[in-house]
Amino acid sequence: MSIDIEPEKAQEPAGSGPIGPRLARPWWMRPAMHTGIIGAILGYFIGHWLGNFLSWEYARNALSDMNDFPLVLGYVIAVVGWLAGLGVFNDLGRQILGKPVPAAEEEEEAFGGVARYFRFSLDHKVVGIQYLVGMIIYFCTAGLFAMAIRTELLSPSYHIMSSSAYLMVVGEHGTMMMMLMSSVVLGPFGNYLMPLMIGSKRMAFPRLEALSFWLTPAAFIILLSSVLIGGFPTGWTGYAPLSVQAMEGMDAYAVAFGLMGISICLAGFNIIVTVINYRAPGMRWSRLPMFVWSMVTVSFLMVLATPVLIGGMYLLILDRTVQTANFVNTLGGSSYLYENLFWFFGHPEVYILALPGFGIVSEIIPVFCRKPLFGYRVAGAGMIGVALLSFFVWQHHLFVSGINPEMRPLFMLTTELISIPTGFIYLVAMGTFWKAKLRLTVPMLFALALYFNFLIGGISGVFLSDVPADTTEHGSFFVMAHFHYTIMGGLIFAFFGACYYWLPKMMGIKLNQKLGYLHFWTMFIFFNSTFLPLFAVGMAGQPRRVFEYATNLTPLNDWVSISSFLLGASILIFVINFIWSTVIVREREVANPWNSRGLEWQVAAPPPPGNFEHIPVVLSGPYDYGVKDAPAVADLHPPVGVVSASYASAGTASTGVEA
Amino acid sequence: MAESQAPAAPAGSDGRAEPNHGLRIFLIWIVLALVADLLIWFVWYPHLPPGRMSESAEHQQLDIAVLALAAAPVMLFVWTYFGYTLVNWRHRDGDDDDGPPIFGHTGLQATWIGGTAVIVLAAFVFGTVELIVPAGAGAGEGPLPVWKPSGHNLLQVQVIGQQWQFTYRYPQFGGMESTTLVLPDNRPVEFHVTSLDVIHSFWAYLLAVKADANPNVDNVAYTTPKHTGGFTVRCSELCGIWHGAMFDSGRVTTPTAFQAWARATELREHQLGVLAALPPYALTYDPTVVPQLGQEVVKVAGITGANGYYYPPSDPEQP
CATH class of the missing domain: 1.20.210.10 (Cytochrome c oxidase-like, subunit I domain)
Incomplete structure (x- = not known):
């Protein structure tokens, strides 16, 4: 699965400040699938042990040697371990400790290439x-x-x-x-x-x-x-x-x-x-x-x-x-x-x-x-x-x-x-x-x-x-x-x-x-x-x-x-x-091979990070095929101020009330 | 849905007179639909499952045939339409124009909605009649049945499902027990279906009876056998590893032969002491309670009684 995207363009400054020393770590030190697997295995054994500890006096059956309680607890804590290993709780932890949480875009920049498909x-x-x-x-x-x-x-x-x-x-x-x-x-x-x-x-x-x-x-x-x-x-x-x-x-x-x-x-x-x-x-x-x-x-x-x-x-x-x-x-x-x-x-x-x-x-x-x-x-x-x-x-x-x-x-x-x-x-x-x-x-x-x-x-x-x-x-x-x-x-x-x-x-x-x-x-x-x-x-x-x-x-x-x-x-x-x-x-495809009016087809293929350079202004429906002089489906480069004005006057187009 | 073929589309874009596509589609469809319905009624209907061995089977067969009569024209209409479009309205090389911008057609939409609603409501009314008239259509009605056959000559048969066999008890014959289901013809039967362990489903395919067997529940279903002959009973609800092998055979006999069989079986079970050993006839049974012992016997293996202890972890032998 090597899926390239186009070279990332400069992003507008967004999010909070420093990302911290975390990104300097080698790949195997960063949370990803392999740490998730380690977490899951640890979690399973912890859960299984805990289940046996809690239910030692009942439920184990001589006939079948069956004990559901440790197994279920093993599964559940393995899932928690899997998520923890993947780093699901990292941002939450940072917030609890009062540390800065890096913006999503910065994380993505730090984890380019194929590696990001294997992480949270x-x-x-x-x-x-x-x-x-x-x-x-x-x-x-x-x-x-x-x-x-x-x-x-x-x-x-x-x-x-x-x-x-x-x-x-x-x-x-x-x-x-x-x-x-x-x-x-x-x-x-x-x-x-x-x-x-x-x-x-x-x-x-x-x-x-x-x-x-x-x-x-x-x-x-x-x-x-x-x-x-x-x-x-x-x-x-x-x-x-x-x-x-x-x-x-x-x-x-x-x-x-x-x-x-x-x-x-x-x-x-x-x-x-x-x-x-x-x-x-x-x-x-x-x-x-x-x-x-x-x-x-x-x-x-x-x-x-x-x-x-x-x-x-x-x-x-x-x-x-x-x-x-x-x-x-x-x-x-x-x-x-x-x-x-x-x-x-x-x-x-x-x-x-x-x-x-x-x-x-x-x-x-x-x-x-x-x-x-x-x-x-x-x-x-x-x-x-x-x-x-x-x-x-x-x-x-x-x-x-x-x-x-x-x-x-x-x-x-x-x-x-x-x-x-x-x-x-x-x-x-x-x-x-x-x-x-x-x-x-x-x-x-x-x-x-x-x-x-x-x-x-x-x-x-x-x-x-x-x-x-x-x-x-x-x-x-x-x-x-x-x-x-x-x-x-x-x-x-x-x-x-x-x-x-x-x-x-x-x-x-x-x-x-x-x-x-x-x-x-x-x-x-x-x-x-x-x-x-x-x-x-x-x-x-x-x-x-x-x-x-x-x-x-x-x-x-x-x-x-x-x-x-x-x-x-x-x-x-x-x-x-x-x-x-x-x-x-990996033969390259043009941006809109089917000549579709859908908004998703109006951007490059594959879509750039952030999808749109600017928030587009939608001008017409997605299915106006055959309509003479139909306007373009959207203005991808709306004049400065249009979008913010539109959001400011919430209650009209942006909230979807039909004009 | 005959009316729904003629969208008021504009004439051909080049001004040339176009054939009346709606009429063409309608004519193709009406011929196909007529042929299909005639075939369904005269050729297919007599052979449709579940046959005509019992009253509920006859009604179900009719019901399935009538639904097929309604379904065939609908399916053929859609297929005819798509077939027609695929033949006639393909893109031609060099023609890069878009098609006519038709966004909708209120009359057509209303006709379609009205047409489908009429078909659906008709199917509902017919289905309800076919449910009520043959006393619940052979489906399990639970402990308090609302649709019952007329007459007082009901034969009661209890069907007890357990992993992985059915047992039948006849309360009108001293509660005698049989592993073969024997029924007389032309006499309404009241099945009381219950289970000792997990959910089974009593399915006498040719009699067109299906009722789930739930532990501690009395599920009642009715039918009236109309012809003598053999039939198969299968479990149709997954009930554990030998579900696939949970079937037996039954037969419908003449009333006199049935009486002779039932009396003989009752007498034999009485003489052998089987009737005395069986738990008294009841609508449901709890396998953790053995009434003859006068006290509750909870199985040693677990509190629920039904917790994996009916069979050991390894597969049992082939039954």
Whole structure:
């Protein structure tokens, strides 16, 4: 990962005075990943020792030699050690001691080159690249688990792994994808591009932003560590009381998921505050790019939904470590409590995974249709509508669970209502395509694939929302096919589209187009070839998460398995392209290769430190393609005094009130 | 959504008369939609899962078919539209102009919103009817069911899930216990689904019954078998390492054959002392409490009883 940026220009004097002697230290003395790892290892042993010390008289069990308390404490203090080693608390400590805190820009100057990608950087563009690389690693790891699942399912009765190993693999795949991929767009593209899109030099809370990223490797490693101690048997849902009964690997699940909940909650909070407060003059709400709208709505979901998950995981940890009985029915707890807590987070979560995709394709299609986005307000209303409704549908996951049957028609209605705002997204796309001048570039193909895939995913969702149909489909491979169509067919296709669309801007290099087309077509064909038959498999009665299935379903399952291996190969093409183009060839790209009107495309590629030389004044909307005499999207060099005057008269453009 | 094809776009930029794209898309779509719906209704519907073995299965099959009838035209409309645009409105080399600046069309937007709302509300009304008419559609309704079959001739069957098997008890036959689910045809069945340890889900696929088995909870579901024959019961909620192997088979027989089987089983279990050894029939059971002993027996392994101690850390043998 060597990513150069242009030689840094002289900054305007900012921040406080001396940086101190800290910077004179050699690289291995400075806080970075290696010190974080040392901190994590120390923290783990301290936590484990402390747990044993505190719980020596109970909880250790002769049968299983299982002791959850030291393990959980080990994980938690390891995370604290990891963050301390990374230097997360350094500025805080300096402030407490009354020492000067260096400004973010000065730190970045001191840590140029590749080194800054391995440390707690406060530059939103560095964090964006960190997220991007991290997410690709997490995605590929979880994808390998998926291929292990399909390998086991090649045969209905011959097993290549034990049943517990199979469930471990299923759980690792599902949890890793669901918890880490919730940041797959907001992390890299949200953090990197959003300040550029709204004309800001920075994010509102750079430390929170960096923290939200550096929690993800911790959550990833903790979740993965479960493999060493037997895994967890519950899948990504972690239903109690199975999760209370399960062995030590379950602790890794609960700690990692809770940790990732904190990460996405912080990331969402930062995005909301940034969009509300850091828009350039003239960037009215009605001029916000659709991608920013999707980030705002997703962030609200993150901030409002994940605390419930964190609470649920906390209660689960209490059940497992200090023997409370929150979720144990026979002792006065409730297994339904866990299900409700989980899905009250879990359903907004699936829209956390869907909305960024809508935002990305809404950015891509106007550029390659060479037309304005059709029905801008409808698109925004669609995203807000989906986000609002997503809090009122969670019980459709529990239609056969035995809770309050009289609520079923209501939850059927709210769930089906979501298809109306989702339909807005299609209306917007279809209107934009009307008499367009389509350019089928790689990003455009990925955008088109989202509309194709998400249609299948969304329509199959209507079947699942309908209680009588759901009685057969619930818990079967039909559900599995459905959410892979919405999440992988929607979000992940959009993610790759965004990579091909924005990486030239973010890294200033070209991605190989031939490999891009090859990646798209193989991924599109093998994705559908993998997941379309699974609707039939589910309808034919195969439950999820089984390692043995009816013999007559072998041909379909084999077809799916082979397709999934080819799908994996297709992702490999992307990884090869990514490394080949960004590390080896490094062909320079011009600043605005797609001739886009987006504000982020008006600066150099890659964007200079601080994004804009001056705060720009936004003059028109981002989608005014084909409009005769349309003004430039922004004045990047506004006359002196315009911006400050605009901020002084707060209440007009800068606060977004439409003129 | 037939009306939503004709955005009032300006005529061709070069002044040449353009074909009526909206009409063309509409005609292609209406033919495709008609063909698809006819195929769905006459070819696909009789073979759709979950078949017609029980009343709830018949209703679910109808429900899935009707949803497919509504879904196919919607999907075909979107695909026809995108296919049409891909064929007709591609960028041509040398043409660097932008497309027509259409920012929206109020009438079209309103029509679309109205159309999708009508489809959604119709699906909701139909789904609700199909939920209520067949007594909860075979889905578990919890301890206090609100939709019940008419008639007094209900056969009660208790389904007890535990890691990793189902056991069935028949309270109307002395609480006798069976590891095979046997049911008579044309008699409404009331399933009482519960669990001894973790959450399972009782799924009789061909009977179209699915109800989660929660410990300490009585989850009631109804159906009426309509045809004799065999069926498979599978657990459809992840319940631990042998979840994938948690299935057994059942059969629907004639009422006389069922009576003969049930009486014979009850008598045999009575003679063997099984009925006396079983805990008295109840809607839920607590495995940490053995009523015959007259006192609570909390398992030595832990306070909760369900804390990883049902099986040792190594995998148990293949069941």
